[in-house]
Amino acid sequence: MSATAQQAEQKAVDPALFETVLELIRRTSTILPDDVVRAIETAHATEEKGSNADVALNIIGCNIGLAKDKSAPICQDTGTILFYIHTPVGYDQLALEEAATEAVREATRIGYLRQNSVDSLTGKNSGDNTGPGSPVFHFHQWRKPHVEIKVMLKGGGCENMNAQYSLPHPDLGGRDLAGVENAILDCVLQAQGQGCGPGILGVCIGGDRGTSYAFAKEQLLRLLDDTNTDPVLGDLEKRIVDKANRSGIGPMGFGGKTTLLACKIGVANRLPASFFVSIAYMCWAYRRRGVEIDAASGAAVGWLY
Amino acid sequence: MANYNLTTPLDEATVRSLNVGDTVSISGRLYTGRDAMHHRIHTGTKPPVDLAGHIIYHCGPVMVKEGDHWKCNAAGPTTSSREEPYQWEVMRDYGIRGVIGKGGMGPKTLDGCAKYGAVYLHAIGGAAQVCAQWIKRVDGVDWMDLGSPEAIWHLWVEDFMTIVTMDAHGKSLHKEIFEESKAKLLALKAS
Numbered sequence: 001m002s003a004t005a006q007q008a009e010q011k012a013v014d015p016a017l018f019e020t021v022l023e024l025i026r027r028t029s030t031i032l033p034d035d036v037v038r039a040i041e042t043a044h045a046t047e048e049k050g051s052n053a054d055v056a057l058n059i060i061g062c063n064i065g066l067a068k069d070k071s072a073p074i075c076q077d078t079g080t081i082l083f084y085i086h087t088p089v090g091y092d093q094l095a096l097e098e099a100a101t102e103a104v105r106e107a108t109r110i111g112y113l114r115q116n117s118v119d120s121l122t123g124k125n126s127g128d129n130t131g132p133g134s135p136v137f138h139f140h141q142w143r144k145p146h147v148e149i150k151v152m153l154k155g156g157g158c159e160n161m162n163a164q165y166s167l168p169h170p171d172l173g174g175r176d177l178a179g180v181e182n183a184i185l186d187c188v189l190q191a192q193g194q195g196c197g198p199g200i201l202g203v204c205i206g207g208d209r210g211t212s213y214a215f216a217k218e219q220l221l222r223l224l225d226d227t228n229t230d231p232v233l234g235d236l237e238k239r240i241v242d243k244a245n246r247s248g249i250g251p252m253g254f255g256g257k258t259t260l261l262a263c264k265i266g267v268a269n270r271l272p273a274s275f276f277v278s279i280a281y282m283c284w285a286y287r288r289r290g291v292e293i294d295a296a297s298g299a300a301v302g303w304l305y
Numbered sequence: 306m307a308n309y310n311l312t313t314p315l316d317e318a319t320v321r322s323l324n325v326g327d328t329v330s331i332s333g334r335l336y337t338g339r340d341a342m343h344h345r346i347h348t349g350t351k352p353p354v355d356l357a358g359h360i361i362y363h364c365g366p367v368m369v370k371e372g373d374h375w376k377c378n379a380a381g382p383t384t385s386s387r388e389e390p391y392q393w394e395v396m397r398d399y400g401i402r403g404v405i406g407k408g409g410m411g412p413k414t415l416d417g418c419a420k421y422g423a424v425y426l427h428a429i430g431g432a433a434q435v436c437a438q439w440i441k442r443v444d445g446v447d448w449m450d451l452g453s454p455e456a457i458w459h460l461w462v463e464d465f466m467t468i469v470t471m472d473a474h475g476k477s478l479h480k481e482i483f484e485e486s487k488a489k490l491l492a493l494k495a496s
């Protein structure tokens with residue numbers, strides 16, 4: 001595309017939507033959500049003063065404050081950019097996608113996002129976070145009158161710690177809750193501190209290999225202090241966090257009481273022949289935010305998280 | 306567990322006295338180096354700076370040019386395990402006394418630490434802004450042809466906080482905690 005054509009296309013996007021998504025990205029990259037900050041503070045209070053875990057959580061706390069004050073990225077790896085969007089019936093989703101993509105380009109130019117999108121064959125960085133598969137858009141319709149956009153930035157270090165298990169498994173167990181629990185805890189064991197823990201797990205039980213991972217990631221949109229609507233899963237979530245925190249892995253894998261801040265589990269139907277457990281490991285730099293947008297004007301009417 | 310304030314370049318005796326779990330605040334020169342830089346050294350190119358006694362920081366910083374000097378906007382550690390094939394060689398051939406990174410490294414590096422007198426210093430993953438604050442100056446850069454994140458940046462740091470997770474006595478906190486947590490989780494296993 002020629003430079004002029006590109007400029008024309010840039011101008012064509014809805015300016016209000018563009019501004020709203022740009023501000024959403026700025027907030028997401030630079031201000032950690034309250035529920036996450038609270039969870040880190042609560043965890044910090046349980047660690048022994050002067051321990052390496054205490055040192056790590058101290059620095060993490062300082063970092064959260066500094067990033068907010070400087071309006072600078074909390075972590076330099078601004079990760080995969082994942083959009084989860086709900087729109088009213090009949091709404092122009094393509095126009096929204098174009099405005100959001102343009103906002104991603106601008107956020108990269110400003111430095112809220114790092115140049116993070118690399119051609120998998122040539123190794124060339126696109127320089128603006130766009131290209132095949134990036135950013136990621138998940139669109140859904142709903143019968144509400146407004147648009148909702150949620151965005152999550154998921155870093156590479158923690159993404160590399162994701163795991164998928166197929167049950168039954170010779171060491172971990174069968175197609176039951178015990179097998180699921182052991183699989184999730186094996187992921188925690190293998191990850192150690194490499195996903196920049198304390199971590200947060202999004203888990204899906206079931207689905208096919210692809211949808212299972214996608215659904216696991218969506219669990220990370222839940223609030224940290226919510227309660228699972230299914231009491232069986234709610235209990236399992238608590239058990240996982242409790243056992244993980246008794247493993248002694250601790251923040252950054254230094255040892256300590258806080259290995260996980262939370263675990264959020266969902267279920268999807270599966271084929272009779274398969275039973276997948278997929279785990280999305282999220283680092284402490286758990287960046288996800290949302291905005292509610294007036295469908296007619298494109299202006300923000302409320303901020304989420 | 307002890308706390309140390311050390312200034313680079315480091316001598317072998319000091320480095321050999323460090324133990325897993327110690328907190329070490331580094332001041333002085335740090336050189337960044339990650340995948341492309343290690344690969345280039347591994348394939349025979351001599352580093353453009355004298356690395357003897359120095360520490361390589363596994364980091365791809367975000368740098369901005371202000372007038373004729375560079376400013377560091379974000380500089381957290383990157384995953385070190387990618388340098389596992391090469392790191393011991395850099396210890397042997399160029400006398401580095403340590404690396405700073407995150408996630409720890411494997412047996413080749415641990416052996417290298419013991420043989421040549423070096424340590425692995427763990428920075429706090431994700432703490433890009435705090436790390437950038439500890440970087441007081443950017444004094445130069447080499448191998449910019451590798452791209453800014455992969456180049457060798459000459460940083461000047463003050464009280465850059467790290468934790469020794471692999472020492473020159475053959476001990477690795479990563480290995481220890483893996484074994485301990487494996488045993489604890491095994492005892493908690495559901496059936």
Ligand code: SF4
Pocket residue numbers: 075076077078079154155156157158159195196283284285381382430431432
């Ligand atoms: S895992 Fe998270 S905190 Fe760690 S470097 Fe990556 S994005 Fe940053």
